[in-house]
Amino acid sequence: MLSRTADQIYWTARYVERAEFLARILEATLRLSSLPSNYGGAGTEWDSAVLTSGCASAFYKAHPYADEHNVREFLAFSPDNPSSIRNCLAIARTNARAVRTALTVEMWDALNGAWLELRQFDSKKMGREDFARFLDWVKNVSLTFDGSAYRTMLRNDAYWFSRLGVGIERADNTARILDVKYHVLLPETEQVGGSLDYFQWTTILREVSAHTAYHWVYRQSVQPWLVADLLILNRQMPRSLAASYDTIVRHLDLIADAYGRRGPSQRQARAMLDKLAAAKIDGIFQSGLHEFITDFLRDNSRVGATIAEQYLI
Numbered sequence: 001m002l003s004r005t006a007d008q009i010y011w012t013a014r015y016v017e018r019a020e021f022l023a024r025i026l027e028a029t030l031r032l033s034s035l036p037s038n039y040g041g042a043g044t045e046w047d048s049a050v051l052t053s054g055c056a057s058a059f060y061k062a063h064p065y066a067d068e069h070n071v072r073e074f075l076a077f078s079p080d081n082p083s084s085i086r087n088c089l090a091i092a093r094t095n096a097r098a099v100r101t102a103l104t105v106e107m108w109d110a111l112n113g114a115w116l117e118l119r120q121f122d123s124k125k126m127g128r129e130d131f132a133r134f135l136d137w138v139k140n141v142s143l144t145f146d147g148s149a150y151r152t153m154l155r156n157d158a159y160w161f162s163r164l165g166v167g168i169e170r171a172d173n174t175a176r177i178l179d180v181k182y183h184v185l186l187p188e189t190e191q192v193g194g195s196l197d198y199f200q201w202t203t204i205l206r207e208v209s210a211h212t213a214y215h216w217v218y219r220q221s222v223q224p225w226l227v228a229d230l231l232i233l234n235r236q237m238p239r240s241l242a243a244s245y246d247t248i249v250r251h252l253d254l255i256a257d258a259y260g261r262r263g264p265s266q267r268q269a270r271a272m273l274d275k276l277a278a279a280k281i282d283g284i285f286q287s288g289l290h291e292f293i294t295d296f297l298r299d300n301s302r303v304g305a306t307i308a309e310q311y312l313i
Contacts, residue, residue, distance in 0.1 A: 005102055006161045007312035008095040012103075013149075013165030015095070016111070019088035020142035021173040022075050023135040025049050028207040030132060032200060033068060046071045052180040054172075055083055072131060077123040085138055089114055102158045106148035114141040157258055160251040161311070167251070168304045171244035172297065174231055177204060179293040201227050208239045228289060229281040241296065245273040248303070255311070265306045272299055 029049040046066040050059045053075055062080065063070040078084045082091075093115045100108055121134055146166070153159040201222045205211040210230060217234065218226050235242045249269045256262040284292045 001102075001157045001161075003312050005099050006157065007308070008099045009102060009158055010161045010165040010307075010312060012092045012095040012099075012111075013162040014169040015088040015092035016142050016145050017166050017169040017173070018083060019085045019092070020139055021169070022053060022083070022085050022088070023138035023142075024207045025052050025177070026072065026075060027132065027135045028203050029071070030128065030135075031203050031206075048180045049075065052176045053083065054176060055081060058082075073123060076131075076134070077121075086118060089118055089138075089141070104148065104152040106152045107145060110141065110145040110148050114145075157255060160254050160258075163247055163251045164255075164307060167244045167248040168300065168307070170239055171241050171248070171300050174208060174239050174241060174244070175293050175296050175300070177207060178228060178231055179290060179297075198222055205230075210237060210239065213237055225281055225285055228284065232284065232292075233276060233279060233281060242273070242276045245269060245276060249273050252307075263310045265303065265310045268299075268303045268306055272296075272303060 026049060029045050032045040046068060049071050050056050050066050055075065058081060059066070059071075059074050062074065062078075074081050074084065076085045079087065081087060089111070093111045096103055096108055096111050117137075126134065149159065149162055153162070198221075201224055202211065205214050205222065205227060208231065213236075214222065214227065214230055217230060217236070220226075230237050230240065232241045234240050235246055237243055249266075252266045252269050253262075256266050
C-alpha cells in the first residue's frame with residue numbers, strides 16, 4: 001500500500017473518532033452545567049470542555065471566556081477550529097474521497113451522507129434539546145462508520161491502518177477526559193467523595209459509555225480510583241488505555257508480519273502496553289494521576305509520530 005493511501009485511511013479513522021469524542025465531551029458538559037446551584041459546582045464545566053478537547057490555546061485567542069454559547073460554537077461548528085466536529089467530519093470525508101477504492105461502499109456512504117446532512121444543521125437556531133439531538137446524531141455517524149468498517153472491510157493493511165487511527169485517537173481522548181476531571185472540575189471547597197464529585201465521575205462514565213460496564217465489573221458505588229482503574233488498566237473496557245494499546249500493538253504486529261519487518265513503532269507500542277500491564281491503580285494514584293496521564297499523553301503522541309515516520313510519510 002502507498003504511504004499516502006495508508007495516511008489518509010489512518011487519519012479518516014482518527015477524525016471520525018475525534019468527532020465522536022467531542023460530541024461526548026459536549027454532551028457531558030451539558031449534563032454537568034445543568035446541575036442545580038446547591039450542588040456547589042464552581043462553574044468550570046465549560047472551561048473543562050475546552051481543556052479536554054485540547055483546543056484551549058486556539059479557543060482563548062478567539063474568545064475571552066468559556067460559556068455555553070462560545071464553547072458549543074467553537075467545538076461543534078467553528079470553521080476556524082481545525083478540530084471542530086464540522087471540520088473533523090469534513091476532513092474525514094475529504095480523506096475518504098481520496099481513497100474511495102480502499103474503502104467499502106458502506107464506509108463511504110456513511111461519511112458522505114453525514115457530510116450532506118451536516119450542512120442542514122443551523123447552530124444559530126439550536127436550543128439545548130436540538131443541540132443534544134445533534135450530538136446524538138454525531139455519535140451515530142461514528143458508530144455507523146466504525147460498524148461498516150468492522151463488518152465490510154477485508155482484514156488487510158487498509159483495515160489495520162484504520163484500527164491504528166482509532167486506537168491512537170481513543171487512547172489520547174480517554175486520557176484527557178480523566179486528567180481534566182481530576183484537576184479541573186471539582187472545586188477546592190468541595191469534598192472528594194461528595195455529591196458533586198460522585199455526579200461528575202458518573203457523568204464521565206456515561207461520557208465514555210462505561211457506566212453499565214463499571215457496575216458489572218466492580219458491583220459497588222462509583223469510586224474515583226475504580227473509575228480510573230476501569231479506564232486505564234482494564235483491557236475488557238473498549239475505551240481504556242490498555243484496550244487501546246492492545247488494539248495498537250495487535251495491528252502494528254499484523255502490519256509488520258505482512259510487510260516483513262518490525263521497527264520502532266512496534267517496539268514503542270509494546271513498551272507502552274507492557275507498562276500498562278505492570279501498573280497498579282494504587283501506585284498510579286500514589287505517584288500522581290496527573291503525572292501519569294501527562295507522561296502517557298506524551299508517549300502516545302510519540303507513538304503516533306513514529307507510526308507516521310515509519311509508514312505514513
